[in-house]
Amino acid sequence: MSGVLLSIRDVAVDLPTPRGNLRAVDHVDLSLEAGRTLGIVGESGCGKTMLSRAILQLLPKKAKLAGRVMFDGQDLAQLAPEGLRRLRARDLAVVFQDPMTSLNPVLTIGTQLMETIQEHLELDASAAKKRSIELLTAVGIPAPEQRLAQYPHQCSGGMRQRIAIAIALSCEPKLLIADEPTTALDVTIQAQILDLLAREQRRRHMAMIIITHDLGVVAGRADEVAVMYAGRVVERAPTQALFKHMHMPYTEALLAAIPKLDAAPHTPLPAISGRPPDPTRPLKGCSFAPRCRYATNRCHEAKPELKSAEMPDHLYACFHPIQMAEGIGA
Amino acid sequence: MQLAVREEPLLSVDNLVVEYGLGNKTVHAVSGVSLHVARGETLGLVGESGCGKSTLGRAVLQLRRATSGRVLFDGEDLTAMEGDALRKMRRRVQLIFQDPIASLNPRRRIGDIVAEPLIIAGVKDAAERKRRVHDVLSAVGLDPDLVSGRLPHEFSGGQCQRICIARSLVLNPEFIVCDEPVSALDVSIRAQILNLLEEMKARFGLTLLFIAHDLAVVKAVSDRVAVMYLGRLCEVGPSEQLFANPAHPYTGLLLQAIPVPDPDVRPAESVATGEPPSPIAPPSGCRFRTRCPRADQRCSAEMPELREVAPAQFVACHHPLA
């Protein structure tokens, strides 16, 4: 039925900075099957954006990439620029956080949309225009013919994000990477955009990666969730399993720190004190240990590996996982 | 919680209107908002972008002049004040911004930045200033000796926000407007800063106007909440009550749209339709009617006013939720 579409093996991204080497992504393993949604959750600086750039082969020039990114059987790092260009938009599409900057302000929407279509699908102008109108309708933009002649600044934020999604979907990609697609949008528009992405994904049997800092966004919309901290994946599990039986203290702390709508006002929030470690000075032990209330000496000495215990698809990196079933040791 | 109505509210906003020109068009940012904040209370003001909540916050502090209406602080009319009188009043009301790093002058040291309000207020004694800066920096959880000599860019967003909070507290104000103070911060830092604000409020006896777009955040710190849409108030009421039983369809829409971190809660196909209209050309009558499933003729003809539908809960709607 569906095989593994994207396979990330031991990927590391290093960036030279004036303060020393910055390890943005630290040996990450992930895989994604066609038609499934993976949610990558983490706070700023955890490496999730660098990871998405690594997948798209859009890293800054100074960055060094190690490991393999296999897409549809091809090693993306080995592809020639021409092959990579063909892959983009046709098979691999991306939607960024800020629709204001991801659309070209001096080109009309029609130009931007049709440019991509004509480039990759080799359609003539009128066929491309027809397809553009279809796409704009699919993403819920009213009066699509008029929109084609408009410029991005004439549209609202939510509208622009829909257009960005339309551009991303225009060539029927196999994988869509949405990097914080709704962070810059209002909550009512956010819901609409997430619904749109879910609908289009189902319709096109597309794989999707949603990158976000909001656990709420992935809770209802991802099949599997990977939690990142300080460049590593610290927990990975099917969504239900992650929320119901989380094993990483960081995941537990992250969830607890979100203000809940059903809590009474003035309930003190269980905050996580301190800050993530400086990525140019990695710690010897577990990166979360200085902020973890379960930390022991062992945690400061050695880095725990990502592995599973009772459930093969629920992985975590901790010496003292929480919520383990009876009898399963650390 | 609920304060006795006998006491005069500390802040009273009376039919405030803020409009400004954009080219040859007029932006109706705030169109007749009245609210009050009792001493010691936290009033949450929530709404999406473009609803005018930030403009309202600035207008209350007279950083943006209102087109009409009054703002009474402790009985005095801020809208009628100017020049020195207004500058003196500023020591009692403060503001915390959304972007903590941009709120600090990149070329000045933290010690100077936090001491600035004292200098402006005329505290001449340098030792006294240093002592007060020291106290307030410790109160927000920063080590004054480590922090005073540094520049803002050496700190993280959360730490900068602590510095901003310290700066706003150094003159012992009575009232603070918090304009999206945690929106730009990470989740784990957000909780720290919210806890800090609650702690500071208790310690310094503050009254807060807490502006945000995140309902859960607003609920966590507010006694009462006001919901704003396109320049007008939709609903005002005690936090628990308002969120448990929203009366305005927009409040209901906001609540339903929030992504809940619980995989069992299937996100419903959003009822939300369309986009908020532009504040340049707001719809006639009830401004929410273009997106409201309950709208009818009356809604486009007649602007609803706030009326009490439950104890202390007011809603501006012709067809409130049951």
Next chain:
Amino acid sequence: MATLELSLPEEVEQPVRRRRRLGFLFWFAIFWILLVVVLAMFAPILPLQNPVDMDMLERRAWFSSEHWLGTDGLGRDELSRLIFGAGVSLTVGLCAPMIGLTIGGALGLLAGYFRGRFETLVVGSMDVLLAFPPLIFALAIVAYLGQSIPNLTFILGFLGIPAFMRVSRAATLTLARREFVIAAEALGASHARILLRELLPNVFLPLFAFFLLGVAVTIVVEGSLSFLGLGVPPPMASWGSMIGEGRESLEVAPRLAFLPAVAMFVTVLAFNLVGDTLRAITDPRQGAL
């Protein structure tokens, strides 16, 4: 506090002393500027030949022990003319942009902060000034007030005001709506305090970098004016007038035009380099990842 919070003190990372490798070129530029400035300042007391003494028998002489860099078309010592000329070029080169910096900078700061009709007035008058042909202006001043260093400085300074106003206003506009300025207003700071304490320190650096570029440009423009005969009156030397005088001897003794040109070129380059480097290293923002 609550279940998961540890009471950790807020960590502040140690500031990194950025070891910026200010390359060899930068230090050479500094060295050159200092050399030229020192020589120009102490010219009167240095053991140099008199720059206006004409020796008609030794015209266009080659380098010798008596005249280290030879003599010019009227037998005057080239080296001492170069050094005295440096004084003139630098005086005008530094003082004229100073006028632009103070007046233009102040106007731009005020215009960008207060906006409204004042800004329109300032920008409008600067536009008028810019549109006026600079050479005609220079000619008119020289015709009515005569050729002299102060007049020359005044002309060039005045003509530089609009450019400084533009730079200052642009910098102020970006800063004036930033939160830290509104924060100062919210604290009850007066306009003067905001302008001097909040805006000026931030606007000053781009202005100063522009000033150094202005010095470079002014030296060249002064050179051009003197070349055209509108600059310093003879027998006073400035690098530009020396190039102008050297024009006559281009076939026979090109070094007469070449030496002052090289001196001007290297000095201007040095100022540019220092200006660029200063702007780069004093930017307080470290690149965010």
